[in-house]
Amino acid sequence: MTFLDELPEPFFILAPMDDVTDTVFRQIVADCAKPDLFFTEFVNVDGLQSPGRAKLLHKLEFSQKEKPIFAQLWGLKPENFKKTAAEAKAMGYDGVDLNMGCPVKTVIKNGACAALINNRELALEIIKATREGVGDDFPVSVKTRVGFTTVELDWVEFLLSQKILNMLSIHGRTAKQLSKVPADWDLLGQAAAMRDSLSPATKIVGNGDVMSRRQGLELAKKHNLDGVMIGRGIFDNPFAFAEQSPWADFTKEQKIALFRKHVELFVETYRNNERRFETLRKFCKVYISDFDGAAELRAEFMKTETPQEALALLAGL
Numbered sequence: 543m544t545f546l547d548e549l550p551e552p553f554f555i556l557a558p559m560d561d562v563t564d565t566v567f568r569q570i571v572a573d574c575a576k577p578d579l580f581f582t583e584f585v586n587v588d589g590l591q592s593p594g595r596a597k598l599l600h601k602l603e604f605s606q607k608e609k610p611i612f613a614q615l616w617g618l619k620p621e622n623f624k625k626t627a628a629e630a631k632a633m634g635y636d637g638v639d640l641n642m643g644c645p646v647k648t649v650i651k652n653g654a655c656a657a658l659i660n661n662r663e664l665a666l667e668i669i670k671a672t673r674e675g676v677g678d679d680f681p682v683s684v685k686t687r688v689g690f691t692t693v694e695l696d697w698v699e700f701l702l703s704q705k706i707l708n709m710l711s712i713h714g715r716t717a718k719q720l721s722k723v724p725a726d727w728d729l730l731g732q733a734a735a736m737r738d739s740l741s742p743a744t745k746i747v748g749n750g751d752v753m754s755r756r757q758g759l760e761l762a763k764k765h766n767l768d769g770v771m772i773g774r775g776i777f778d779n780p781f782a783f784a785e786q787s788p789w790a791d792f793t794k795e796q797k798i799a800l801f802r803k804h805v806e807l808f809v810e811t812y813r814n815n816e817r818r819f820e821t822l823r824k825f826c827k828v829y830i831s832d833f834d835g836a837a838e839l840r841a842e843f844m845k846t847e848t849p850q851e852a853l854a855l856l857a858g859l
């Protein structure tokens with residue numbers, strides 16, 4: 543038993559998105575409509591256990607508002623997973639997730655993330671090392687895809703057969719498909735059925751193309767899933783986890799006020815410029831949308847180069 547057993551059924555997770563779901567944005571989402579669980583962006587364990595560590599530590603920042611929260615780890619060396627997982631536990635994280643789904647070329651060419659789908663021996667070593675780092679009672683999960691080049695549900699079967707994971711989040715596409723075709727939720731239902739026979743204690747979380755809580759509830763029910771993870775849907779609606787989202791009625795002023803709050807928190811959080819200002823540009827499409835002049839304002843925002851310039855622009859509206 544872990545706290546995962548006490549979450550609502552189904553529970554909702556904000557998907558990890560690199561350069562997007564940092565502590566700042568997670569706090570914004572928590573204030574709008576909090577999911578049941580947060581994940582950090584993926585953090586490289588081999589980098590963390592190297593002299594480059596200091597540069598990555600900001601990715602592991604979180605506030606109490608974001609709890610419960612999992613640290614998402616990626617990398618290659620099992621011993622670095624073990625060390626980092628133990629550190630994450632000591633930092634107050636509620637669980638550790640292992641990224642075995644990211645299909646980005648620079649990442650998979652070294653054999654990490656989605657490439658582990660084709661290297662089950664190393665995948666298992668990594669899971670076991672992580673487990674050793676945190677002990678039996680601490681949640682360990684994997685986030686993956688339904689296959690690498692083609693659908694390979696024996697990968698899911700392999701993971702479940704180990705009976706070692708507290709949770710398995712599955713994005714309903716192969717690595718090769720990137721995000722180009724619709725996610726196949728029937729496959730996620732098949733994964734849930736496998737779980738029932740192979741590892742009943744493992745929570746199965748579905749991911750891919752969910753835009754709202756309501757849609758997630760329907761999919762979870764239809765496919766017998768314990769949880770639903772929403773990623774890009776949050777760009778369309780920061781209240782994606784709300785039972786009744788007020789976002790459609792938000793005025794331009796309310797949207798800009800929320801963006802200012804985001805930028806102000808960014809400034810407060812990264813006082814030593816730990817994070818590139820450019821990452822803020824990704825949020826234009828969240829807050830500056832669906833009002834008159836939005837496209838022009840986004841173009842203006844893209845020209846700003848510091849948080850101070852951005853705040854000055856938003857203050858003048």
Ligand SMILES: Cc1cc2nc3c(=O)[nH]c(=O)nc-3n(C[C@H](O)[C@H](O)[C@H](O)COP(=O)(O)O)c2cc1C
Binds near residue numbers: 558583751774
């Ligand atoms: C900008 C961006 C960054 C992402 N970064 C990560 C990451 O760090 N770790 C991870 O497991 N998945 C990452 N993903 C994948 C998402 O977590 C999610 O699996 C994918 O977007 C599909 O879900 P969605 O259709 O709800 O967006 C990222 C996706 C996007 C769009």
